[in-house]
Amino acid sequence: MTTPAGSMRTAPEESAPEESVPQNPVPGKPSPGRPPSGKPRALAALRTELRRGVAPWTGLAVALTLLVPLGSKAAHWQGSWGETQTELHAAVTLLGGPLVAAAACWQGGREHRRRTAELLLSVPRGRLARVVTAMMPVVLWAAAGYLVALAAVFAATAPYTGAGGPSLAIVATDLGFLLSVAPVGFVAGRLVRWRLTAPVLAAVLYVALGAPGYLRTGARFLSPAEQFSLEGSVPVWWFAPVLLAWTGGIGATVLLAYAARRRLPVVVLPLVLTVAAGTVIARTGEDLFRDDPATTRKVCSKAAPGTPQICLAAPDSPVLPRVAEALEGMFSRLEGVPGAPVRYVAPQYEPKDGEASLAHAVRGWGITRNRLTDPRAYAANTALSLTARDCPDGEDRRTAGEADRMERTDDAVRSWLVDEESPWYPESRRLARLEAMPDADRRAWLGRYLATRKSCTPAEVPAL
Template identity: 75%
Template sequence: MTDPGALVRRLTHTALRAELRRGIAPWTGLAVVLTLLVPLWSKAPQWQGNWGDTQTQLRAATALLGGPLVAAAACWQGGREYRRRTAELLLSVPRGRLAQATTAAAPIALWAAAGYLLALGVVFAATAPYTGAGGPSLSVVVADLGCLLSIAVVGFVVGRLVRWRLIAPVLAAGLYVLLGAPGYMESDVRFLSPAEQYPLDGSVPVWWFAPALLAWTGGIAVTALLAYAARRRGLAVVPLAVAVTAGAVIAHTGTGLFRDDPAVRHRVCSAAAPGTPQLCVRAPDAPLLPRMSEALSGMFSRLEGVPGAPVRYVTPEFGPKNGEASLGHVVRGWGIARNELTDPHGYLANTAMTLVSRDCPEPRAEVVGKEAARVERTDDAVRSWLADEESLWFPDSRYLARLKDLPDAERKAWLGRYLATRKSCTPAEVPAL
């Protein structure tokens, strides 16, 4: 005699295999891949070469673009029987309502997960050759994957409950707003949104990050599924309690969900060489050091032998100390693309500006005198000369000519006196050209 349980399981497996090969489920996987890769590829210079930026961009695309897409596909799948007017036939099959719902929703969720993982592999393969330190966070991958699966389940349940043909696009639009709106909040409640932009550049999640996010999003999905399809709907209280508890922990912790990543936060410096200052950057940007040294070589040659010239240049976040100066500020996508400086001359001019900029309060118009104007023109001339006249300013040609016409030894001595006052806000202390 055939075991009824075995028969039900065999029918379930057969139905699941059929659902995985037909309908909109395979197309959903392809759509997820394209939806993630097309916008990410258009912004490749902004994330390629930095694991934190890569996962930040991928996470945003997954939640804000992939999430509504998967919700709409699952919702359409959920309303299939009503559109075909075969819903009454479901009552005659041997499987229970929960098994039927799970079997029908699983193909969308599985294909969406496959699409995400394929896009993940492509994006990680694209950024890996350009990275200097650190690595991707598995916790973030698990949380994003769990978010897509949960959205698929909730979308399916909505499709089963709401018999309106336009519910799928309406659900997608509503979910987009629901996921994106918390990003404009200052409260830590915003961390409940799967689309929240986490500080992944230089930070890593705490060890319980993924379990908490899975309990939050997964708990909501399981609650919806059990409330709709379980024989004992009161069981939905259990996953609901888990979701509420996890959500409370996430909202209470806020930015504490992340800690500094020592592998990324420490600085890496170029090799010391006589007459050449060291350059120090964050570990992920270490591959940029040769390009930076090449771009700044002209300025370094002009400062060689100048008393008091910086012996080390560091990125602004490290806060230069005595004998150090700040490098020009550039970020990936704006000045850096695939470990190349997109505008070396602009980077040189930016670093020259940083070297001689004075952090002084803006004087009132009525107290600006000849001495203050002289210092301003002197600063502009030094910037332009250091940048080999690849400057963003229009210095007074007379001041620049005086600096260029000085004998080499006299110019070095004057620059030494000038650099000693580069942080001074007293015009009388700045040597005249």
């Protein structure tokens, strides 16, 4: 039996099954079958970018670029927070900065190399969001590389330090510089379509950072790579905010000028902040740092009968036992001598009455990891500072013969104190006479000699 066409019945279309939604969903949990609404797409893209491309290699490169040169001269900075941060600051700014800029530049030119720049224009996200998402992996990995190097360097120097501590202001400004130089490199990579832009930018930035150091005005501190010594000095309290405003303002101005160029007023704020911070830095100059009282404080060994005290700067206080061991023989030979110094102070302190200066030794040259590299040379130099006279050349009151006699006498005393032959007068008869004296006579003669050790008149120096 046929059915009329007008009354033909059609089967109903199959509709997609409706998603079952629980009537009482658990608070804080997304409904099953639906994508979680709290997971931004930008975050997912950032996680992907963190694992591929040049970004992970940037972190490794930054860490190695800082650790290799610092490790090659560890003897110069281990044990001193000031020297450690001085060397780290130089490596971060002169080596790490150009490296991060080059990596960000390469990342910025990626769309041009892949020929996807026009395709990305159809993405609904804004220009600034796309730029930040593409740049952030390099920034985060560069920061991670710096923090790894910082932890390694601080761990290497901490066991050998005395007074003082690391400056968090320098840590913040160095890290801020690395983060601020990335936008400059990224924008350069977006604007210049040349594969050699990254290495050329790194070379130009290296020169631009180092050149202001040859200036003699406060403007040289505008360069984040200005080399300053942190041994015995610390930055002023507002150092970090102003330096971060200067470097961060430059990076933000460049980034916003490129990504938000249709909203020009947005660029004005970081630009004004940059100019204001730069003016403060240029006018302040060397006054950005002040003396650190914790590092200029003297630390002395315990006083003992017949043994002179030894006083060093607080950061070098762990070296006191080594210095005492090196000078033990010299102290024993001066025991009982009238007028012998009762205290030996580091060269940075002016010796007072009854005091004498120690030999000059710094980390890397004389001190390595709180040990004297050459104890005998240190003792010899201390004896030389005890017997040396600060006399002007060509003084009219002494003839050439008188001056030679006085110099030979000083040399004999120095050689006897450290029990070694004279390097200048190998066959010194005066040294032989001094050694042949009875102990009581030698102590009495040395007492008369030490009473004239600041005199430049040969007639006042007792004959030997």
